[in-house]
Amino acid sequence: MTASGIVTNIQRFSTEDGPGIRTTVFLKGCPLRCLWCQNIESVEATPRVVWYAVKCIADKSCIQACPEDALELTASGMKIDRNKCTACGKCETACPTNAIRLLGRAWPSDALVEELLKDRVFFETSGGGVTFSGGEPTSQAEFVVELASRLKKEGVHVAIETSGYCGKKVMERIISSVDLVLYDLKVMNPDKHLEFTGVRLDKVLANARLLASKTVPFWVRTPVIPQHTDSEENVRAIARYVYKNMPRVERYELLAFNSLCVDKYTLLGLDYPLRGLEPISRETMEHLAHVAAEEGLTNVVWSGMTRKP
Ligand code: SF4
Ligand code: SF4
The missing domain is CATH 3.20.20.70 (Aldolase class I)
Incomplete structure (x- = not known):
């Protein structure tokens, strides 16, 4: 292995x-x-999802892509439920502007x-x-x-x-x-x-x-x-x-x-x-x-x- x-x-x-x-x-x-x-x-x-407010165009592709329902875009910014997040990276892949990123990835x-x-x-x-x-x-x-x-x-x-x-x-x-x-x-x-x-x-x-x-x-x-x-x-x-x-x-x-x-x-x-x-x-x-x-x-x-x- x-x-x-x-x-x-x-x-x-x-x-x-x-x-x-x-x-x-x-x-x-x-x-x-x-x-x-x-x-x-x-x-x-451990890996961590981060969100850049200035890059976000609020199209919510990340939220649709998240299999764990860990994201919510609110008036005060992106809420990331770290208890639900499994660091799969699907939000990062879906985001058209690189506004959401996964810091740390398993290789x-x-x-x-x-x-x-x-x-x-x-x-x-x-x-x-x-x-x-x-x-x-x-x-x-x-x-x-x-x-x-x-x-x-x-x-x-x-x-x-x-x-x-x-x-x-x-x-x-x-x-x-x-x-x-x-x-x-x-x-x-x-x-x-x-x-x-x-x-x-x-x-x-x-x-x-x-x-x-x-x-x-x-x-x-x-x-x-x-x-x-x-x-x-x-x-x-x-x-x-x-x-x-x-x-x-x-x-x-x-x-x-x-x-x-x-x-x-x-x-x-x-x-x-x-x-x-x-x-x-x-x-x-x-x-x-x-x-x-x-x-x-x-x-x-x-x-x-x-x-x-
Ligand atoms: S996909 Fe990217 S640009 Fe769209 S809402 Fe999510 S973080 Fe913002
Ligand atoms: S890394 Fe995966 S589980 Fe975590 S917020 Fe992004 S899509 Fe959802």
């Missing part, structure tokens, strides 16, 4: 999730609650591998491949392991982006299944880590050392969030830790924050905790890259949106 998993999105032609041109698979479910989460639609583990591994192999030519010509992201992809570890094994048999390079927050056995399974690990280290102060991400730092560091003790290539990445992770002290502490404990690191990336995700929070009826935060300056990114290099890291790069001076 093949595994199946819940996928929020398949993003093609990605250039920031590993080497070459990549197809990134966003898996649903994450144990962290980072204040700056850019993929909030992937945090909840059998056979079908997903077939879908991903459609991009093989781009992988081969660019040195790219497939990256599993999320959410936190280790929360669907068996699915990832099966997909990685099948893709590697087809000669496709496989990477995973992870927060490192999972059990040791899960991390070992993942490490031995992929070609590259993109490992996040966000905050080195344990209290702030707990406050900003909702989980403990020690588990993340234990898995970082585990990763370093194996042979799989890995990059370390830090999201640079103004007033949260952007201090020289924080980046210096991360770089120092990596230099000392993870000497096989191939690349250290600093990723500048942006707040383009704010509409996703609105759509899900959630408050965006960092509303109003300005993008970081180019000078700060360059300075932090310099700080990481001062601590001994050699392949330091930064990317992302910066504010105009």
Whole structure:
């Protein structure tokens, strides 16, 4: 029997999730609650129907298509009875304007591998491949392991982006299944880590050392969030830790924050905790890259949106 998993999105032609041109698979479910989460639609583990008022032309095709009678268009908007909804996706298919969408869809591994192999030519010509992201992809570890094994048999390079927050056995399974690990280290102060991400730092560091003790290539990445992770002290502490404990690191990336995700929070009826935060300056990114290099890291790069001076 093949595994199946819940996928929020398949993003093609990605250039920031590993080497070459990549197809990134966003898996649903994450144990962290980072204040700056850019993929909030992937945090909840189960699929969810959402409705965009501005796109709706009120023709009620979705309501006619719903086999569970879970939808009702009222004067105050679309009412979605989540107890009745079985996440079948028929409303999304029926809607002529993409006003109703199912976030998260079950994919059998056979079908997903077939879908991903459609991009093989781009992988081969660019040195790219497939990256599993999320959410936190280790929360669907068996699915990832099966997909990685099948893709590697087809000669496709496989990477995973992870927060490192999972059990040791899960991390070992993942490490031995992929070609590259993109490992996040966000905050080195344990209290702030707990406050900003909702989980403990020690588990993340234990898995970082585990990763370093194996042979799989890995990059370390830090999201640079103004007033949260952007201090020289924080980046210096991360770089120092990596230099000392993870000497096989191939690349250290600093990723500048942006707040383009704010509409996703609105759509899900959630408050965006960092509303109003300005993008970081180019000078700060360059300075932090310099700080990481001062601590001994050699392949330091930064990317992302910066504010105009
Ligand atoms: S099918 Fe789409 S456009 Fe029509 S009522 Fe439903 S959500 Fe609105
Ligand atoms: S996903 Fe299926 S059950 Fe849920 S609202 Fe849409 S059509 Fe109805």
